[in-house]
Amino acid sequence: MPASDIPVPQAADDALAAVVALRRLADQLEDAAVEQAMRAGWSWPQVAEALGVTRQAVHRKHAKRLIDAGVNLRRRSP
Amino acid sequence: MSPFDAYLHTILMEGGIEAxxxxxxxxxxxxxxxAIAAEEGTIPQRVLASAGLDHQAxxxxxxxxxDHSLSTVGVSRASFDLPRPSGTPKRPPALGATAKLAVERGFASVSRKKDLRPANLLLGILRAEVGTVPRALALAGVDRTDLLTRVQNAIANDTIERNDATE
Known part of the structure; x- marks a missing residue:
C-alpha cells in the first residue's frame, strides 16, 4: 500500500509501542518463515541472502532450533 | 541463599521459560x-490475584x-497465516532491558538488601510508567496506582511478620 495509506499513530506512546510490537511480530515471522523455507529444501545461503543477512547470522539464530525440531537441513547449496 | 535470592532465581528461570x-x-x-503470577502460594501472586490478575488474565x-499496538499501524496478526515455528532454543534467553530495569527498581526500593521481600520484585516491575506492562494493565482496566499501593502494603506486612518471627 502507498505510504500515505499507512496509519500513523497520533500519540507518541502508541507510535513507540507499535515499533516494539512490529519487531516482535517480525521475529515471530522470521522463525516461521525460515522453518518453512528449510522444510521446502532451501539452503542456508539462500535463506540468508533472501533475508539480507549473513549465513553465519541466520545459522547461529536458527540452526539449533530447527535441528532440535527434526527439520532435515541441506548441507550444501546446489 | 536468602529467601529473596531463592525467589528471584525462580522467577528469572520461570521468566526465561515464559520468554x-x-x-x-x-x-x-x-x-x-x-512468572510471578504463576508462582502459587507466594505473596506477590496473591497480591496480583486480589486485583484480578492471575496468569491467564x-x-x-x-x-x-x-494486537492493539499493531493495529495503530494498520497491522493485524490475523493476516499472517504462517505455521507456528516448532522447537525452541535450548539456551536460556538473556535478560532484556525492561527486565533489568525492573530488577534494578526492585533493589532500589529498599535501603538495605536484607529488607528485600519477594513483592519488591513485583514493585520494580509495576513502577515502570511506560512500556508493554503498563500499557497492558491499562488496556485491561487495572488501576496501576491502586495495585502499587497493594504491593507496598504487602511488603510492609511481610516485613512486620518477618520481624515478629525473628524476635
Missing amino acids: RRHGSATVEAQHLLL ISAALDREF
Missing part, C-alpha cells in the same frame, strides 16, 4: 510478571496490548 514460550530472544518485564492483557 521462550513467547518466541522472545530476551526475558522482558512481562515475562517476569507472568495477564497473558490475555499482554495479547490485547500486542
Whole structure:
C-alpha cells in the first residue's frame, strides 16, 4: 500500500509501542518463515541472502532450533 | 541463599521459560510478571490475584496490548497465516532491558538488601510508567496506582511478620 495509506499513530506512546510490537511480530515471522523455507529444501545461503543477512547470522539464530525440531537441513547449496 | 535470592532465581528461570514460550530472544518485564503470577502460594501472586490478575488474565492483557499496538499501524496478526515455528532454543534467553530495569527498581526500593521481600520484585516491575506492562494493565482496566499501593502494603506486612518471627 502507498505510504500515505499507512496509519500513523497520533500519540507518541502508541507510535513507540507499535515499533516494539512490529519487531516482535517480525521475529515471530522470521522463525516461521525460515522453518518453512528449510522444510521446502532451501539452503542456508539462500535463506540468508533472501533475508539480507549473513549465513553465519541466520545459522547461529536458527540452526539449533530447527535441528532440535527434526527439520532435515541441506548441507550444501546446489 | 536468602529467601529473596531463592525467589528471584525462580522467577528469572520461570521468566526465561515464559520468554521462550513467547518466541522472545530476551526475558522482558512481562515475562517476569507472568512468572510471578504463576508462582502459587507466594505473596506477590496473591497480591496480583486480589486485583484480578492471575496468569491467564495477564497473558490475555499482554495479547490485547500486542494486537492493539499493531493495529495503530494498520497491522493485524490475523493476516499472517504462517505455521507456528516448532522447537525452541535450548539456551536460556538473556535478560532484556525492561527486565533489568525492573530488577534494578526492585533493589532500589529498599535501603538495605536484607529488607528485600519477594513483592519488591513485583514493585520494580509495576513502577515502570511506560512500556508493554503498563500499557497492558491499562488496556485491561487495572488501576496501576491502586495495585502499587497493594504491593507496598504487602511488603510492609511481610516485613512486620518477618520481624515478629525473628524476635
